[in-house]
Amino acid sequence: MAGQSIADTLGAPLDRESPTPIFAQIRARLEDTISSGDLVAHQRIPSERQLSDRFRVSRMTVRQALDALTRDRFLYSLPGKGTFVADRKIIEQPLQHLTSFTQDILARGMRPSSRLLEGRIVQASFEMARLFGLAPTVEIVQVTRLRLADDEPLAIEAVHIPSALVPGLLDRDLAAESLYLILGRDYGLALVGARQTIEAAEPTVEEQRILGLDGPRPVLRISRLTHDANGHVVEYARSVYRGDRYHLTVELR
Ligand code: 16G
DSSP states (O other): OOHHHHHHTTOSOOOTTSSSOHHHHHHHHHHHHHHTTSSOTTOBOOOHHHHHHHHTSOHHHHHHHHHHHHHTTSEEEETTTEEEEOOOOOEEEESSSOOOHHHHHHHTTOOEEEEEEEEEEEEOOHHHHHHHTOOTTOEEEEEEEEEEETTEEEEEEEEEEEGGGSTTGGGSOTTTSOHHHHHHHHHOOOEEEEEEEEEEEOOOHHHHHHHTOSSOOOEEEEEEEEEETTOOEEEEEEEEEETTTEEEEOOOO
C-alpha cells in the first residue's frame, strides 16, 4: 500500500475537543493501524508531511507521536529512508506447563536455534550445591547458550546440572539439539516440574551486545529450578530474556 493511501485509511478526523492530546490521538490511530495489520512489519509509514496534511496538524505534533511510537518499539527509522513498522514478534510463555525453549518457539510457528557461548565443568559454589541438595565439592556442568527465534536473539541461558547425572553432556551438539530432549532421551531424566522466579532488570553491557539491544532496554532475569518426579533438582537455569520480545502469561481462574 502506498504511503498516501495508508494516510487515507487512518480514520476519522481527530477530536479537537477531547482532553486526550492531539499527538496521543495520532499515536493511538497509528498503533491501531499497525495492530489491525493494515501496516505490516518493515513497511514504510507515510512521511511526516503526509501525516501532518492528513491530520491537519503541525509536523512537530506528528513527530511527537512518531517519537513515542519509536520509543515503544512500534516503529523504527532509517536515516534518509523513512520510518518503518517494527517487527514486534512477541513470544509468550504460558506459565502453566513446564516447556523447553524449543517447544515454546515451535509452538509459535517460529524456528528455534542456539549458539553455544560456553560449555564447562565447574565446582559448585556453596550456594549452588545447596540448590541441588549436594555437597559443596560436587562438579557441575555449565552450558551457556544464546537462544534465537527465527534467527533473532531472544535470550541468554546458563544451565547448570550436576555432572554425575549427565556424563559426556559437553560432547553433545548443544547448539543443534534441545537440552530437555537430550536429558530425557540419553540420560533418562524426566523433568516434571520447576520453580521459576522472574525479575525485571537492566542488562549488563555484555548482555546488551549479545542480545543485540541498542541500549539498556529492560530484560527479564529468570531463574528456574527444574526437578524430576522424585523432587530431585536436575537443572538450575539462569536466563536473561529480551523484555521487548518475551512476555509471560498466567491464566487466573
Ligand atoms: C527453557 C528454560 C531452561 C531450559 C531450556 C531448555 C526458561 C526460563 N528456561 O528455556 O531452563 O534449560 O528451556 O530448552 O524457560 P531446550 O530443550 O530447547 O534446549
